[in-house]
Structures are given as structure tokens and as C-alpha cells.
Amino acid sequence: MLNINDYNYPLPDERIAKYPLPERDHSKLLVYRDGQVSEDVFYHVGDYIRPGSLLIYNNTRVIQARLVFHKESGARIEIFCLEPILPHDYQLSLSSTTGCTWKCMVGNLKKWKAGALQVGPLRAERLETNGNTHTVRFSWDDTALSFAEILDQLGELPIPPYLNRATEESDKTTYQTVYSRIKGSVAAPTAGLHFTEAVLDDLRQRGIRTAELTLHVGAGTFQPVKTDDANMHVMHTEIISVPRDTIADIQSNLGHIVAVGTTSMRTLESLYFLGERVATLGDKAELTVAQFEPYEQQHSITTHEALQALLDYLDRTKQSTLHAETQIMIKPGYQFRLVDQLITNFHQPKSTLLLLVSAFVGGDWHTIYDYALRHDFRFLSYGDSSILTHHS
Numbered sequence: 001m002l003n004i005n006d007y008n009y010p011l012p013d014e015r016i017a018k019y020p021l022p023e024r025d026h027s028k029l030l031v032y033r034d035g036q037v038s039e040d041v042f043y044h045v046g047d048y049i050r051p052g053s054l055l056i057y058n059n060t061r062v063i064q065a066r067l068v069f070h071k072e073s074g075a076r077i078e079i080f081c082l083e084p085i086l087p088h089d090y091q092l093s094l095s096s097t098t099g100c101t102w103k104c105m106v107g108n109l110k111k112w113k114a115g116a117l118q119v120g121p122l123r124a125e126r127l128e129t130n131g132n133t134h135t136v137r138f139s140w141d142d143t144a145l146s147f148a149e150i151l152d153q154l155g156e157l158p159i160p161p162y163l164n165r166a167t168e169e170s171d172k173t174t175y176q177t178v179y180s181r182i183k184g185s186v187a188a189p190t191a192g193l194h195f196t197e198a199v200l201d202d203l204r205q206r207g208i209r210t211a212e213l214t215l216h217v218g219a220g221t222f223q224p225v226k227t228d229d230a231n232m233h234v235m236h237t238e239i240i241s242v243p244r245d246t247i248a249d250i251q252s253n254l255g256h257i258v259a260v261g262t263t264s265m266r267t268l269e270s271l272y273f274l275g276e277r278v279a280t281l282g283d284k285a286e287l288t289v290a291q292f293e294p295y296e297q298q299h300s301i302t303t304h305e306a307l308q309a310l311l312d313y314l315d316r317t318k319q320s321t322l323h324a325e326t327q328i329m330i331k332p333g334y335q336f337r338l339v340d341q342l343i344t345n346f347h348q349p350k351s352t353l354l355l356l357v358s359a360f361v362g363g364d365w366h367t368i369y370d371y372a373l374r375h376d377f378r379f380l381s382y383g384d385s386s387i388l389t390h391h392s
Contacts (some may be wrong), residue, residue, distance in 0.1 A: 002230040002331060007358065007370050008349045012306060017378035018163055020174045025196045028377055030386035037371045042194045043202070048387050049341065051207035054253040056246065056268065057260040058189040059212040061180035063094070063148070064155030066167075069117035077117055078107035079124055080158060080225055082186060082219050083239070086342045090184040090216055090239065094148040098326045099139040101127070105219065106134050111122060122150055148183055158186050158219075160381050161347070174382070182241075184216035190381040191261030191344045201371075208258075211249050214241040215263040225350055230331065233352065235291045237327045240267045244321065247271065250338065253305040258341040262326070262353050265339055265360075271328040272299075275306025278313045287324035294334055303337045312374060330356040332363060342388045346379040362391040 025043040033048075040047070049055065065081040086101040094102045106112065106126070117124045122144050127135040138378055140150060157167050159175055177192035179200075197244035200210065220236025227233055250257060250268070259265040270289045277285040279301055290296075301309075310322060329352065340361055346369065347353035358365040368386065371377075377384045 001228075002355075003133045003228060004225045004230040004233075004350045005228060007351075007354045007365070009228075009366075009373070011349055011379060015373070015377075015379045016162060016381035017168075017380060017384075018165060020193065020382040023196075024174075024178075024194050025199050027194050028384040030368060030372055030377060030384070032361060032364075032386060033366050033389040034391060035367065037367060039375060040370075041138055042385050043196075043199055044068075045194075045343065045387060046203050046206045046208060048201070049206075049208050049258055050256060052253075053256040053258050053341070054249055055203060055208055055209050055258040055260060056211045056213060056250070056264050057177070057195070058180060058215050058263045058267070059179055059181050059193050060175075060185040060189060060214050060216050060263075061183045062149045062155050062157060062176055062185045062188050063183050065186045066154070066158045067119065067122070067124070067154060069119045071111065071117065073111075075111035076108060077112050079117075080105040080107070080219065081136075081188070081268060082133065083216070085135060090390065091182075094151075094183055095146050097143045099137065100133060100147050101137045103130075103133050103325070104136045105132065106130040106136075120154055121145070122154055135383065139389055160187065162380060169386075179212070182214045182216075184214075186219050188381065189215070189217055189261045189263045189304065191385065193382070194385045195213040195260075209364075211243075211246040212387050213243070213246055213264060213267050215239070215262055217265045224348075225352060230352070230355060234327045235327045235352065237288075237325050238263075240268075240270065240324050240326055242271065242322045244268065244311065244319070247307055247310055247322065248312075251304060251311070254303060254338070255340060256340050258343065259339045260343045260391045262342075262344055262356055263344055265356065266328055266330065268338045269330060269336065270324070270328050271310065273328070274322070274324050275309040276301050279306065279309035280342070283313060283317060287322070289324070289326040289328045291327045294328065294330075306337075315392075330359050332359045334359045338392055340390050341392075343385060344388065345381065345383055345385055346377060359390070360390055361388055364391060
């Protein structure tokens with residue numbers, strides 16, 4: 001049993017950052033290495049990364065995924081777009097000008113018994129229900145508009161529920177990373193919110209290179225662990241895309257990999273198991289990582305070999321980008337194979353993200369969080385940052 005109550009800590013509401021600092025890179029930076037904690041300012045993050053390292057960030061961009069409809073009765077129905085179903089590809093769905101189908105959450109569902117809802121040119125029709133999510137078909141008459149443009153016009157940026165406030169115009173800028181470009185997330189990869197062009201330039205001047213990947217963050221990132229045994233928690237599945245060039249860079253820089261955020265971490269660590277599948281099963285291998293796959297069998301292939309298997313697979317199939325899905329759960333006992341340093345914010349008590357941090361620092365998460373609480377660090381999405389060096 002993995003008791004989630006062992007990963008609890010007091011988080012007063014006043015410690016949750018409701019807004020970001022005026023200057024992104026002026027957030028506090030907690031530094032953890034070999035059980036020792038210190039602090040600095042984020043724009044000095046390059047001081048704690050070795051020259052020659054490869055820093056990898058998630059280039060996903062948050063979409064305005066929350067839509068509000070009003071019935072003739074005045075009832076307010078909120079539809080929260082989670083992920084595309086038809087077409088299943090994010091880019092194809094968002095670029096569609098004829099209609100698309102998404103998995104959604106629906107607020108005030110009891111008021112939406114049947115029929116289509118309409119706001120502006122957009123119509124929404126509920127097709128079926130699966131648990132607490134619903135399949136919704138969207139359509140509109142103006143074929144000059146893509147679904148992405150419809151969302152930009154009518155949607156609302158879905159800031160985290162724990163901020164306990166309405167989305168404001170400033171969030172459209174502050175809740176996006178400066179390098180975000182691939183639309184699809186319903187939540188920001190918040191470790192990246194601290195980066196500015198000045199910080200990125202400083203890293204390059206220090207000989208620290210950057211590469212990018214894509215994991216579209218789903219609403220499951222806010223899903224609390226509701227069972228005492230965290231092993232009973234069902235992880236959400238997320239779609240990942242990693243360019244071949246990034247995989248080759250990673251292979252050439254093993255031992256010097258810095259992940260920006262838990263989404264980058266989960267994507268990078270998933271590459272090992274995807275490569276192992278391809279090496280074992282060939283081109284017919286299903287490109288998906290199951291939640292407990294890292295713990296269920298012996299993994300004898302080396303990380304270099306796993307990455308080479310992916311590179312060979314992409315070359316054989318003439319693809320420039322690896323597209324896959326991951327449900328990986330990184331928890332205490334996990335063996336890290338790719339990531340050496342992690343830049344991340346401070347996460348909610350009793351969350352899977354806190355389990356990930358604990359695994360990365362060899363169970364020493366209390367040292368980090370106790371320090372942050374005592375030294376007035378700001379918590380969660382708009383809060384302060386940390387750079388953690390792997391400790392087994």
C-alpha cells in the first residue's frame with residue numbers, strides 16, 4: 001500500500017498564489033541537491049545547471065476550453081472541452097472548419113436534457129455519457145472559421161479551480177509560457193511560467209541548450225487522489241509528441257537532462273518504455289505506456305538502446321515526430337532513466353505530482369516543502385519554483 005496520507009502537508013489558502021508576480025523570472029527559486037536546501041531568484045537558475053546540459057520544455061499552449069451556453073429558460077450550461085475524439089488529433093480537430101467531436105465535462109447537466117445548445121455561430125449536441133464525461137459534437141455554419149478560432153472568440157481560459165476566482169484578461173498572457181505554440185492543453189505546464197526570453201538567452205550563453213516536446217495537459221492533472229492507497233488511483237492518459245531531433249539530442253546528452261515541469265518529466269521517462277516496446281515488438285508495438293508498466297516486469301534494455309529503438313522506428317516509418325500516449329505513474333520506488341534535474345513548482349498536498357517529486361528526491365520531499373513553508377514561498381500554479389537534482 002502507498003498511503004497518500006503520508007504525502008499531506010498544511011497549505012493555508014493565503015500561501016496559494018492567486019496571481020503571478022509582475023515579472024515572471026523574479027519568482028523565488030528553491031535549490032535542492034544532496035539533501036541540502038537553499039534559495040535564490042529564478043533568473044539565476046542557470047547557476048544551478050551544468051554547462052552542456054540539455055533543458056527540455058513542453059511547448060503546449062492552453063486553449064480557451066471553457067464554453068458557456070444559455071438556454072431560452074435562462075439556465076447556464078458550461079461545457080469544458082477536455083480532448084478531441086473526432087478527429088482524434090488535436091491539430092486536425094482545432095483546425096477543422098466543418099465540425100468536431102470532443103470529450104467534455106458539463107456543468108449544470110440536469111438542465112440539459114436534450115436538444116442542441118447555441119452561442120453565437122456555435123452549436124453543441126450531447127451524444128453520449130461515459131462516467132463523468134460527455135461526448136459533445138460541435139458544429140458551425142461559417143466555414144471560414146476553425147474550431148480554434150471559435151474557441152478564441154467564444155471560449156474562456158480555464159485557470160485552475162483552486163485559484164477561486166474568475167478568469168481575467170491578464171490570465172490570457174500570464175497563464176501561457178513564453179515558448180507556448182502548440183494549442184491543446186486545458187491547463188498550463190506551470191513550471192515554464194517563470195521563463196523569460198532573458199532567462200533563455202542567459203542559458204544559451206552558458207552553453208545550456210534547449211529542446212522541446214509536447215504533452216497536452218488534461219483536466220486530470222487537477223484530479224485529487226481520493227483513495228487512501230494511491231495505487232488505487234487511476235491516472236489520466238495524455239497524448240505526447242516528441243520530435244526525432246529531440247530524441248537524438250537526449251540520447252547524446254544522457255546524464256545531463258533537465259526537465260522543465262512534471263509534464264516534461266512524464267513524457268521523457270515514458271520514452272524508455274516506448275523504446276523498450278518497439279525493441280521487443282517491432283513496428284506493430286502499441287505506442288502507449290500503462291500506469292504501472294514501470295513496476296510490472298524486469299526492464300533490462302539500456303536507456304541508450306531504448307532511445308535508439310525509437311530513432312530506428314521513426315526512420316523506418318519515415319516519421320519526423322514520435323506520437324504516443326502515456327498513463328505513467330511516477331511514484332516512490334520508480335527508477336529514473338532519463339531526467340537528472342527537474343524544475344517544478346510546489347504541488348498540492350496528497351497529489352500524484354507530490355508523489356513524483358518524492359520519488360525524484362529519494363523520499364526527501366518534507367525537507368523541501370518544510371523549507372518552502374517556513375520561508376514564505378508561494379505555492380501552486382502562479383507560485384514560486386524549485387530546481388531539484390535527482391537523489392536516489
